[in-house]
Amino acid sequence: MPQHPAPEREFTMRFTSTPRGARLARRLVSHRLSDWGHPYTTPANETLTLITAELTANAVRHGHVPGRDFHLQLTLTDGMFRIEVTDTRAERQPPSTPRTPDSVSESGRGLLLVTALADDWGVTPRPVTPGKTVWAELRVPTEGHPPAGAPGGPLSGRLGIDTRA
Numbered sequence: 001m002p003q004h005p006a007p008e009r010e011f012t013m014r015f016t017s018t019p020r021g022a023r024l025a026r027r028l029v030s031h032r033l034s035d036w037g038h039p040y041t042t043p044a045n046e047t048l049t050l051i052t053a054e055l056t057a058n059a060v061r062h063g064h065v066p067g068r069d070f071h072l073q074l075t076l077t078d079g080m081f082r083i084e085v086t087d088t089r090a091e092r093q094p095p096s097t098p099r100t101p102d103s104v105s106e107s108g109r110g111l112l113l114v115t116a117l118a119d120d121w122g123v124t125p126r127p128v129t130p131g132k133t134v135w136a137e138l139r140v141p142t143e144g145h146p147p148a149g150a151p152g153g154p155l156s157g158r159l160g161i162d163t164r165a
Contacts, residue, residue, distance in 0.1 A: 007075035009036050014071050015056070017064045017087065022056035025072050029083070032074060044140045047117050048074075048081055051136050054110035055085040058134065063087025080119075081138045088131040 011032045015021035030040060030049040038044045052072070059070040064087070071086040114121050118136035125132055 005077055007077045009076040010073070011075075012071070012073040014069045017060050017068060017070050019057075019060060021070065022053070022060045025056045025070075025085075026053045029072070029074055036076065038140070044081075044138070048083065048138060051114055051117055051138065052083055052085075054114050055083060055134050055136065058110055059085045059087040063089040063132070065089055076140075079140055081140060082135060083137075084133050084135040086126065086131060086133040088129070 011029070013025070013028065015025045026049055029052045030045055033045045033048055034040050038048075040046075052074075056070065056072065063070065068088040070088075071084075073082075073084040073086075075082045075084075111121075114136050117138070119139050121134070121136040123132050123134050
């Protein structure tokens with residue numbers, strides 16, 4: 001079995017499976033990222049916060065089991081952030097390829113955003129107990145690499161936005 005390096009940074013917490021719990025998770029992730037050197041208005045913080053918002057909202061909306069919480073884990077390992085949101089509903093799996101909603105639909109765009117913003121994402125079943133973990137990964141720039149959002153940087157062009165001046 002392959003060895004994975006230990007995370008440099010880690011934040012983990014359980015939240016109530018409610019809109020309020022999802023909102024709190026999003027805010028705490030943003031705050032933790034700021035503490036880790038990615039201030040609130042940086043592209044890395046904003047992108048990871050948006051991914052967190054979508055994954056936690058999906059856990060509340062589609063993974064909710066009355067009386068059960070969802071679990072969030074944010075790790076940083078070798079310049080890669082990984083967000084994992086675990087719920088206890090195994091039978092409601094997100095599609096491997098998000099469907100494009102019709103133009104008048106008021107929902108259904110969350111995983112499209114995650115797909116556009118994350119370097120990778122997926123779903124892993126929980127090995128021992130019922131449920132699943134939906135995860136997303138985002139590589140952040142390191143010294144000597146273009147900053148996120150800059151031309152050629154890791155976030156440039158992800159949403160079809162031209163970042164050239």
